[in-house]
Amino acid sequence: MPELRRDPVVGRWIIIDHSKGPTDFPKDDNTPTRQAICPFCPGREVRTPPEIDAIRAYGSTPDTPGWQVRTVPNKFPVLTAQDALEKHGNGIYDEMTGVGAHEVMIECPDHEKTLTDLTSEEMGMVISQYQRRYRQLSKVDHFKYVVIFKNFGSSAGATVEHTHSQIIALPMVPKTVTEELKGAEHYHQIHGRCVFCDMIAQEYNDKERLVAENNSFLAFCPYAPRYAFETWIIPKAHFADFGQIDQKTQGHLSQILQDVLQKIKKVLDNPSYNYYLHTAPVEYSNPSAYHWHMEIIPKLTRSVGFEWGTGLHIVPTFPQEAARFLREA
Amino acid sequence: MPELRRDPVVGRWIIIDHSKGPTDFPKDDNTPTRQAICPFCPGREVRTPPEIDAIRAYGSTPDTPGWQVRTVPNKFPVLTAQDALEKHGNGIYDEMTGVGAHEVMIECPDHEKTLTDLTSEEMGMVISQYQRRYRQLSKVDHFKYVVIFKNFGSSAGATVEHTHSQIIALPMVPKTVTEELKGAEHYHQIHGRCVFCDMIAQEYNDKERLVAENNSFLAFCPYAPRYAFETWIIPKAHFADFGQIDQKTQGHLSQILQDVLQKIKKVLDNPSYNYYLHTAPVEYSNPSAYHWHMEIIPKLTRSVGFEWGTGLHIVPTFPQEAARFLREA
Numbered sequence: 233m234p235e236l237r238r239d240p241v242v243g244r245w246i247i248i249d250h251s252k253g254p255t256d257f258p259k260d261d262n263t264p265t266r267q268a269i270c271p272f273c274p275g276r277e278v279r280t281p282p283e284i285d286a287i288r289a290y291g292s293t294p295d296t297p298g299w300q301v302r303t304v305p306n307k308f309p310v311l312t313a314q315d316a317l318e319k320h321g322n323g324i325y326d327e328m329t330g331v332g333a334h335e336v337m338i339e340c341p342d343h344e345k346t347l348t349d350l351t352s353e354e355m356g357m358v359i360s361q362y363q364r365r366y367r368q369l370s371k372v373d374h375f376k377y378v379v380i381f382k383n384f385g386s387s388a389g390a391t392v393e394h395t396h397s398q399i400i401a402l403p404m405v406p407k408t409v410t411e412e413l414k415g416a417e418h419y420h421q422i423h424g425r426c427v428f429c430d431m432i433a434q435e436y437n438d439k440e441r442l443v444a445e446n447n448s449f450l451a452f453c454p455y456a457p458r459y460a461f462e463t464w465i466i467p468k469a470h471f472a473d474f475g476q477i478d479q480k481t482q483g484h485l486s487q488i489l490q491d492v493l494q495k496i497k498k499v500l501d502n503p504s505y506n507y508y509l510h511t512a513p514v515e516y517s518n519p520s521a522y523h524w525h526m527e528i529i530p531k532l533t534r535s536v537g538f539e540w541g542t543g544l545h546i547v548p549t550f551p552q553e554a555a556r557f558l559r560e561a
Numbered sequence: 562m563p564e565l566r567r568d569p570v571v572g573r574w575i576i577i578d579h580s581k582g583p584t585d586f587p588k589d590d591n592t593p594t595r596q597a598i599c600p601f602c603p604g605r606e607v608r609t610p611p612e613i614d615a616i617r618a619y620g621s622t623p624d625t626p627g628w629q630v631r632t633v634p635n636k637f638p639v640l641t642a643q644d645a646l647e648k649h650g651n652g653i654y655d656e657m658t659g660v661g662a663h664e665v666m667i668e669c670p671d672h673e674k675t676l677t678d679l680t681s682e683e684m685g686m687v688i689s690q691y692q693r694r695y696r697q698l699s700k701v702d703h704f705k706y707v708v709i710f711k712n713f714g715s716s717a718g719a720t721v722e723h724t725h726s727q728i729i730a731l732p733m734v735p736k737t738v739t740e741e742l743k744g745a746e747h748y749h750q751i752h753g754r755c756v757f758c759d760m761i762a763q764e765y766n767d768k769e770r771l772v773a774e775n776n777s778f779l780a781f782c783p784y785a786p787r788y789a790f791e792t793w794i795i796p797k798a799h800f801a802d803f804g805q806i807d808q809k810t811q812g813h814l815s816q817i818l819q820d821v822l823q824k825i826k827k828v829l830d831n832p833s834y835n836y837y838l839h840t841a842p843v844e845y846s847n848p849s850a851y852h853w854h855m856e857i858i859p860k861l862t863r864s865v866g867f868e869w870g871t872g873l874h875i876v877p878t879f880p881q882e883a884a885r886f887l888r889e890a
Contacts, residue, residue, distance in 0.1 A: 234640055234659030236732065244736045247639050247659060310576050310875050311563055323763040324756070325784045330563030330576060381867055389867060400873075403565065407573045407872030427653070434652040455654045458869070508870040527870060538710055538718060540787070541837040541856060543736030544729075546639050 237456035241415040241427055242408075244543060246456050252548035254461070254557050257532035260504045262385040264393045267343040271307075272394035274341045280304040284335060285364060287357045300354060301361045302338045303399075309334035310400065317374045317403055331374055333401040337361055338394065346384070346395050348494045352487060358397070359486040360479075362509070365399050367475050370514045375401040377409065377513045380474075385504025388531040405513045412510060413522055420521035428523030429470055440552040443559050444491050448484035451492045453551035453558070460533070460549035461500060463492055463558065465526040472512035472519035489526065495561040496530055504531040566785035570744040570756055571737075573872065575785050581877035583790070583828045583886050586861035591714040591831050593722045596672040600636075601723035603670045609633040613664060614693060616686045629683060630690045631667045632728075638663035639729065646703045646732055660703055662730040666690055667723060675713070675724050677823045681816060687726070688815040689808075691838070694728050696804050699843045704730040706738065706842045709803075714833025717860040734842045741839060742851055749850035757852030758799055769881040772888050773820050777813035780821045782880035782887070789862070789878035790829060792821055792887065794855040801841035801848035818855065824890040825859055833860040 234249040271279035274297035283294050285303040292298025311332030318329045339358045340350055347355065362380050369378045382397040383389040390396075405413070419427035435441055435452045443451040443463055451465045465488055471477060477485070496505060511524035539545050563578040600608035603626035612623050614632040621627025640661030647658045668687045669679055676684065691709050698707045711726040712718040719725075734742070748756035764770055764781045772780040772792055780794045794817055800806060806814070825834060840853035868874050 233644065236657040236659055238655040240653045240655070242736075243739075245657075245733050249639070249659070251637075308580075310578070315562065322784075323767070324569045324759050325763075326567040326569070328565040328574075330565055330578070379871055379873070381870060383867065398867075402873070404574050407571075408870065409872070410572075411872070430653050434654070438652070455651075506867060506870060508867070529869065538712065538727075538835060538837070540858065541710060541737065541835060542708055543738070543740070544708070544731070 239454070239456040240419070240431065242411045243415060244456065244458075244545075246458060246545045246547055248457075248547045248550055250548075250550060250553070252460060253553070254499045255501075256548075257460070257500070257503070259501055260385050260387050260531075262346075262502050262504060264344050264346070264395075266393060270343055270392065270394045272336075272338045272392055272396060273343050274299070277302075280336070281307060285361065285368070287361060297341070299338075299341060301340070301357045303335050303361060303365055304338070306334040306336050306398065311402070313372075328403055331403050333369055333372070333375070333399070335365060335369075335399040337365065337397045337399060339396055343394050348490060348497055350490070352483075352490070355486045355490050356483055359482045359489070362397070362399075363475060363477070363482060366511075369399065369401040370475055372401065374403050375514060377402045377405045378511075379406065379508060381506065381508035383504075383506055385531065387504035388506045390504070409510055409513070413513070413516075413518075416523070417518055417521045420518070426470055426521060426523050428466060428525065432466060432468060441555045443495065443555050444488055446484050446488050448481045449488045451488055453555040455551060457547055457551050457554075458539075458545040459529045460547055461496065461530045461554040461558070462551075463496070463528045463554075465489060465492060465528070466523065467525070470520070471524055472516060472522040474509055474511040474524045492528060492558070495558045496528065498561045499557045500530050500532065505529060506531060568783070568785040569748070569760065571740045572744060573785065573787075573874075575787060575874040575876055577786075577876045577879055579877075579879060579882070581789060582882070584830075585877075586789070586829070586832070588830055589714050589716050589833045589860075591675075591833060593673050593675070593724075595722060599672050599721070599723045601667045601721055601725060602672050603628070606631075609665070610636060614690065614697070616690060626670070628667075628670060630669070630686045632664050632690060632694055633667070635663040635665050635727065640731070642701075657732055660732050662698055662701070662704070662728070664694060664728040666694065666726045666728065668725055672723050677819060677826055679819070681812075681819070684815045684819050685812055688811045688818070691726070691728075692804060692806070692811060695840075698728065698730040699804055701730065703732050704843060706731045706734045707840075708735065708837060710835065710837035712833075712835055714860065716833035717835045719833070738839060738842070742842070742845075742847075745852070746847055746850045749847070755799055755850060755852050757795060757854065761795060761797060770884045772824065772884050773817055775813050775817050777810045778817040780817055782884040784880060786876055786880050786883075787868075787874040788858045789876055790825065790859045790883045790887070791880075792825070792857045792883075794818060794821060794857070795852065796854070799849070800853055801845060801851040803838055803840040803853045821857060821887070824887045825857065827890045828886045829859050829861065834858060835860060
């Protein structure tokens, strides 16, 4: 019997049933293979624009080997910082010049490694670089929101297989984040509490959707997911802004993210996935209402035209079942 | 230079640039071929659940050949009418039993035809059946919204290639529709006018995004699309409810829909696509604020993980360019 469930933050209803287990989805082959032509491999630094930031061996020269994590401008940016921000009205429509930044972070020099193969120290450097780029871009005039995200595997939109993330700085807050902010502010106004903190409390209490935890973070499959095996990672302590977490918390994030990705890899046979970080916008005025977190979405179903058009997601796996598979992996 | 544009109804910003023309997308082969095993072909009526409605030769028997359009329950429904509607709270979460309906409308008996191959009379029967099912389902207790949609081609989610549409009746209004209603109501409150009527006036004035028109309808590429070559069909006269259009208007809808699909087929080489109808919910109290329409989305780009997570659509084709290609086809 299918069930309808409502997300308590944005108010989205979804339809959910038991029709698919972890082995019922089509498979992607996500083993990295095309090292010979990879522009992200060490020794080919000239094939990317000059590096913006890197974690590299002491004394090594920018744009040469010796780096562990390397951030460069995206060669095909969706937004650039070259022009002035101009806003125009066009009758009932609004437009802005495409001012922003689009960076690529190469997460390790080895073409054959993915995030789950990194040592905890190497994974820690990825998170540390996330925060450094996040903080830097947050300071730039006109940038209102910084999105950190990863596409892994061709079904999830990765066009280069060498492990990497992307960072986009925007002159406005994207829609999904605006909706979360509005929903969380509304909840806070009524209850005087953070909706995400309440969610954490209930997930602890219900237990069945828990995937993993450590000192600082909880990983769980949300009650009203949009996608099968969707998993969120959320700090137990209330923080609106990812830019503010300290080094120790970064280490805990690195640990739980790697743990969850390992579980997803094992249970779903190395699927393509997307993840992204939802944090408060730059200079957000209501930090007690919002709670930053990460959302991880294994890309298991190919077609979502109907979902796009209606916002009605049909999810073939209950979160408590997905969580059980992941928890036990 | 990329540009940011804002949709005037729901307030969604998108990023748009010139990077792709009609021949720059991967191709699907959408020629129907697997007639031998098709459960929707005449003579195999027993392979679907018993028909709910049909347009068939006078005196022919239900569930036998002789039909032109045939509506049956979906064999794998996402919602069913079998149980009572029950609503439960679960801490901060809300849930409902999955009460609804899920029907399949087989649009013509010939396995090798798609909508663009139908005569205008045959296409008219499809639209007429849409409205008949829509009206019928709208009357059922608990059904708050009826979605009519079509997935054409495997990339768009069609699992059976024989031409068909689907109809889902829901016990709640899906998110995308709620957002449109809210946006349109807000606009109406401020301006005392329908935002869609204003959009039609501006599209007429700007001209560059027009694709086609006839006595009752306008087809255009929206100013702030989510997808390349996205095209909307909207009645020129203000109607909130698709269920209310008369037979003559149905004929005009049938004509313009077939015309636009023909143009999309020609310009984009028979791509997969989705379309769906956005109409006011059952018993909607504010019909002067909303304006029903259809949205057609060619499925040209495979991966949208980032868009899912952020609501930030990156569109590779400006609507005025898409419209020019379609208009001139």
